[in-house]
Amino acid sequence: MKWLSQNYPQVVELFLTHLALSVPAIVASFLIAVPLGWSAQHGRGLRGPVLVGVGLLYAIPSLPLFIIVPVLIGTPLRSSSTMIVVLTVYGVAVLVRSAADAFASVPAATLDAAAAVGHTRWSSFWRVELPLAGPVLLAGVRVITVSTVSLVSVGAVIGIQSLGTLFTDGFQRGIRFEVVTGIVLIVALAVLLDGLVVLAGRLLMPWTRGGRAGRGGRAGRVGRGGRGARVVRRGDDAPVLAEPRLAGAAQAEEGPR
């Protein structure tokens, strides 16, 4: 506690730095992954290659990537731009799959109906497909929000400042409390941002709220994982054709993560 009272201005600064690294990466991941996921779902024969591609990206450990990215794109080694690029790579790697599943959860018949009432492909995307894919997409964004916040800390070992600096500094100076402070603050930041994502989802997709409440109010019971899975399971209402893939998505949601 004494350590915290002496160092809290620095802790606050690291907290804000951590936030400033996480948010752009989450936003960039979303902006890149949604079109990629959409084309993986709709492009002929694209699903396999795109998903294998992002799977391989995901398999690359982050620490080496902090060293490879600067060499590849010429950003300085210890810089926030390197950090944001690395985080975005992982965000995209996870979110493209979610996005492809999200668009797959939209029944083909609905898209045909949208075309039949005169939607162009463009307006059908914005006004029909994206809103219907929204809940599954939201679950994916929640996953990358939490993992991004956690991942930022790894940069500390090569000297990129963040709450992870509390780990390296605490380890070098043998201050256990400093390390614990870092862990607590990172988890808190992850929970905070996750909450904001959920809130944004409610505001942008007001219809999902009614749907959840109408289903026995189990939503709050099992916390994050359960709720994410529930969103995916909204497909219970979907036509039979869409069901198998939704079952798979639900498994993936609850599965190893």
Add this chain to the structure above:
Amino acid sequence: MNLFADAWRWLATGSNWTGDGGAATRLVEHLLVSGLVVGIAAIIAVPLGVLVGHTGRGRTVVVLAASTARAVPTLGLLTLVALATGIGLTGPVVALVVLAVPSLLAGAYAGVESVDRVTIDAARAVGMTEAQIVRRVELPLAAPLLVGGLRSATLQVVATSTLAAYTADVGLGRLLFAGLKAREYDVMLASALLVVALALVLEGVLALLQHLVTPRTTARAGNAHPISTVPEQSPTERTS
């Protein structure tokens, strides 16, 4: 780009591979530590996950643990355990086991839970005991998701073992940190590429394994879990 050529030259130089501190030793260390960790984690997590999946008890705890673990930064856990246990292998092994358990637990649990209740009832109806149901029905059908859990756990552990060199002098991370300290960027990049190659090779092997254990009969129409729904890659969090 020149740095890539330098890194390649470093990798192609035989003398960098041999000897006590050579890349070969570090690679073997890396594999041994990762294997040890995944082994310990599997011994803890798989029976527990199967039990939860079979009985349906403790489901909430498993889901909660898996999602909470996502938010805990591995580097923090690693340094915390290292501060408690001192420099050496114990710190990283404990931290990495904690990292690997949720993926394996969730994979085993989700795999067993995904088995069609009708199938289990049928097994019970033909007179199988609970142990037989677990061994002969649930485990084979759960295998793809179980191996999926193993796959993401292995991936995370191999990646994070690099970080383990921060508190213990083992594995490929040691070359990486040595390069970082001495500003030998070719060594750093070379070791980074080695870790990436190792991760990709293991990912490929486990993907193949996952494909092999997927029961073909489930591809039949009308089944609740057709082959195409098996996640090739679980959307696990990346913590290292």
